[in-house]
Amino acid sequence: MKKIVISLVILGLVAVTTIGLLSSHVVEQSQLSLLRARLEKKKSIPVDHSKFPELQKKFTSPQQVTETCITCHNKTADQVIHSNHWNWEREEYIQGRGIVYLGKKNAINNFCIGVEGNEQSCAKCHIGFGMTAKGFSFTDPKNIDCLVCHDNTETYSKGNEMGGAPDPSVDLNKIAQNVGEPNRSNCGVCHFYGGGGNNVKHGDLEKSMFEPTRDIDVHMATTGPNFSCVECHTTVDHNISGKLYSLSSMNRNRATCEQCHTSNPHDSEILNKHTYKIACQTCHIPVYAKENATKVAWDWSTAGQLKDDKPYEVDDSDGNHTYLSIKGSFKWGKNLKPDYVWFNGTAEHYLLGDTIKDVSKPLVLNQLNGSYLDKESKIIPVKIHRAKQPYDPVTRLLIQPKLFAEKKGEGAFWKDFDWEKAAEVGMKDVNLPFSGKIEFIQTEMYWPLNHMVSSKDKSLTCTDCHTRDNSRLAGLNDFYMPARDYSPFIDYAGLTVVLLSFAGVFAHGTLRIVSSRKRKRGMNNEK
Amino acid sequence: MKNKVYIYRSFERFWHWMQAILIFFLAATGFEIHGVINFFGYANAVKYHSVAAYIFIILIVFAIFWHFATGEWKQYVPTLEHLRSQIDFYLVGIFRNAPHPTKKSVLSKLNPLQKLVYLALKILVIPTMVISGLLYMFYRYPQKGGIEGLNIDSINVIALFHTAGAFLLLAFIIVHLYLVTTGTTITSNLKAMITGYEEIETEEGSNEEKSNKTNLKEEVVNE
Known part of the structure; x- marks a missing residue:
């Protein structure tokens, strides 16, 4: 008995120490207290x-x-x-293309x-x-x-x-x-x-962010830290950190969560390990376009319809355009769940004059690079904007149409509503050939989501991703994720073995009961 | 005649029951991590599973030491002798109230079938679970974090081995729990594992003669 008690006590002690060791953590206090001190200090302008x-x-x-x-x-x-805000371009190195001055002058978007x-x-x-x-x-x-x-x-x-x-x-x-x-x-x-209206482009940057509530963004909340943009987008010599991969390509000069939160922001070690492969935004921006809808699809092919020779517009109940004669049809979405992709901080772009390799599938205008096996890659949330936009089926070039002009007759689509004319003038402006034929191709743009950060209690939890059904990461299949993934063979074989064990045990037990009853009856009869 | 024999020592019983609790707990939390049940909450299941795993590993270390220190490891040396008759007993004899073909004793507490199955558990299933479990915990995400030497690209294979082992353990437990009832009486095996004592037949019987040749030591002890 003594031995039992002693070994129980020893194992109990071991268990308690183990649990203690496993759940202990070092809290990074310094960063947080520094931040708090900085935020509490009122800014004063020296002049x-x-x-x-x-x-x-x-x-x-x-x-x-x-x-x-x-x-x-x-x-x-x-x-x-020398800033990109002035030049509308950045010097970027793109794999397979070399150094490119990438910007609004040579990139094409699908807005x-x-x-x-x-x-x-x-x-x-x-x-x-x-x-x-x-x-x-x-x-x-x-x-x-x-x-x-x-x-x-x-x-x-x-x-x-x-x-x-x-x-x-x-x-x-x-x-x-x-x-x-x-x-x-x-x-x-x-x-x-951007894109000609509130929240057309980003989805996570829109007018509710002028004075956001805590529900919309924890950092910028007027009742909370009340961050201005440049709080995170730190700036040296008018070079503002942070950029969006609709128009940039290299992994540099980014504004990151880690610059304040460090790469070990959680109390839980297992959550900190998640940051190797998952960007902060993935869990902490569970929904975007929280207040006002964002444009998710744009179909240029329906543009140009007129009523009584005049352009017109159709709006939905929220006042968002669903059709404009000058631009085509739109789809909007509010409180959207992001899509998720691997991203290593580099992107490739369709540039003005690039030949489309495969016109049978959607053309991605800004391909975000990354994969599970790539060590720099993390899963990030994105908004995908899908469009149908004009291209030349002969030259296989996306068309830059002339859209705006002061008056009719200059070929501008928004005045004359003539695709061929607008394409001809527009392509001539950028010194590119135009065959005279126009078709529409499906295109996609990937917009990484970085704003509208939710509070801790509204962030994703384990089972938003770690689940068999409707996992947020259902679309990312280049790795094994516990709970979401399983081998059907092992699961069904395993279940079969377990069920057969039950059945065998049940059958054997039943037989034993039956045979023992028979024996007893036999013995009684003998008596 | 029947003697009350002290057959399971205190550590052995403690090890057995601790192992039982841990396996049940690891199965419950493990299958929650696997995404098929929902009880503790996912984050808790992961945390508890790891803690239980560490306790299990400590227990295993103690158990290994105990097995070698006491020489009890010899109990698990497999033998084909009587294996057939043991199987026959479970398939036929048990329904006719036939006596157990092998005798339990302090030096031979396991029947040939038990020897085989427990040995397989000890050298195949449990090591598979421990190794795959440790890899699961410590593998390095592609080129980041964790232990540099364990630069494993995917936990796919690790997870599949771990899952397969879990199913095998589950099946073992089901059968094991049932076979507890096949002792001399329905509860005699259970009582033995709780108290350590079991009433063991030491009378000379028809089966004893067969086993005399192989289990001379047993005979000596029985006498």
């Missing part, structure tokens, strides 16, 4: 721009403001002129297709002035639009189709005297409306 005499004189053009800015900020213009020939209207989201169809100087510092990013009065706005110039109603003096670090509104005015 009061309203006191500068240079900013008192009446500005009559936005260029005058810029010229005044750079008299003091005398190195800033050079920084800006409004491209900016080429449409600069006047697209320039509403360029940090410059004077962007007309041809001859914009990317080296003239006078054309830098300082105010669009640094206005802290929330009153600056660019005019429609003015080549990037501010709306005439804007009070340039007042704004120039109240400049500062960019707020959410400075970034959001372009980045929330």
Whole structure:
């Protein structure tokens, strides 16, 4: 008896120590407390721009403001002129292609297709002035639009189709005297409306992010940390970190969760191990387009229908366009579950002039590279935007149509509604051949989701992925995942063995009972 | 005549019951991790499964030491002798109230069929489970984390072995639990494993003569 007690006590102790060792963890306090301290400190601006005499004189053009800015900020213009916000492109190395200056000038998307020939209207989201169809100087510092990013009065706005110039109603003096670090509104005015409307492109960046609730985004929540964009998108010399892979290709200068949260953010070791292969966003952005719908499909092939010779629009109950004569038909989605892909931080792109290899399947315009076996790859959540857009079946080139013009007769699709004319003029503008034939091809774009981070309690849990049915990762099949995956052979063979054991035991037991009863009866009879 | 013999020593009984509890617990948590039951919650199942696995490994280390220190490992040396008659007993004799073909004793507590099955468990199934389980826990995701020497690209094969072993253990337990009832009386085996004592027939019988040749030691002890 003593022995039993002693060995029980020893094993109990061993068990307790094991459990203790296994569940103990080192909490990274320093990072978190540093962050808290930083957030609690009020930012103060070292200068009061309203006191500068240079900013008192009446500005009559936005260029005058810029010229005044750079008299003091005398190195800033050079920084800006080398930034991708100004150039609309980045120097990127793409496997198999070499060094490419990748940007809006040579990439094609499956929303409004491209900016080429449409600069006047697209320039509403360029940090410059004077962007007309041809001859914009990317080296003239006078054309830098300082105010669009640094206005802290929330009153600056660019005019429609003015080549990037501010709306005439804007009070340039007042704004120039109240400049500062960019707020959410400075970034959001372009980045929330990309593609010609709220939340058309990203899905996770839209107008609800101007003043988000905690449900929409834990970091930017006005009731919480109230982050501005540049809190995470840290900036050195006007080079803003973070970029989206719709228009970038290399794994560099990214804004990451780890820069604050480290790569071991969880108390649980097994969760930390998940970060080897799973991006933070995968679990912590369980849904996107939480407040307003995002565009998920765009069919250009239906564009051009007119009513009484006039373009028209059809809206859904939320006020989103489902049909526009100038653009075609759209599908929208709200509170969407992301799609999931492997991603190693590099991407390939369809560039203007590339020949489509296989027209029978959807053409991916920005292929995100990655796989389970690739050591840099992690699973990330994406929004997939699907479209049907024009291509030339003879040359197998995607078509850059001329879309916008001031008036009819210049071939612009949005005025003349003639695909062939728009394609002819548009392709001529970019010096590419056009056979005269137009067909529509299905295309896909992958938009990594990084915003609308949910609170801890709303993040994914184990069984969102680790489950037989409806796993979030049902589409990623290049690896074995516990609970989702099994070998049908082993499971069915195993189950058969177990059931046969039960059956055998049951049959044997029954026979024993029956035979023993018979024996007893026999013995009774003998008596 | 029948003697009360101390047949299972305290550590042996403790090891047996601890192992029983752990296997049941590992099966429950394991099949939850496998995605076929839902009881503890997935995260808990994973955590508990690991903790139970470590306890099991410690138990195994103690048990191995015990087996060699006491020489009890010899109990598991397989023999073909009487294997046939043991099988015949389970298939035929048991229904006719025939006596057990082999006698239980301190030096030979396992019948030939038990020797074979337990040995297979000890050298095939349990090692498979321990090794695949440790690989499952410590394998390195492709080129990241974990132990550098264990740079395994996929846990597919590991998981399949671990699952197959689990099914085998489950089948073993079902049959084992049933065969507990096939002792001298329905509960005699169970009582023996709880108290350590079992009433063992030491009378000279027809079967004893056969086993005399092979189990001389047993005879000595019985006398």
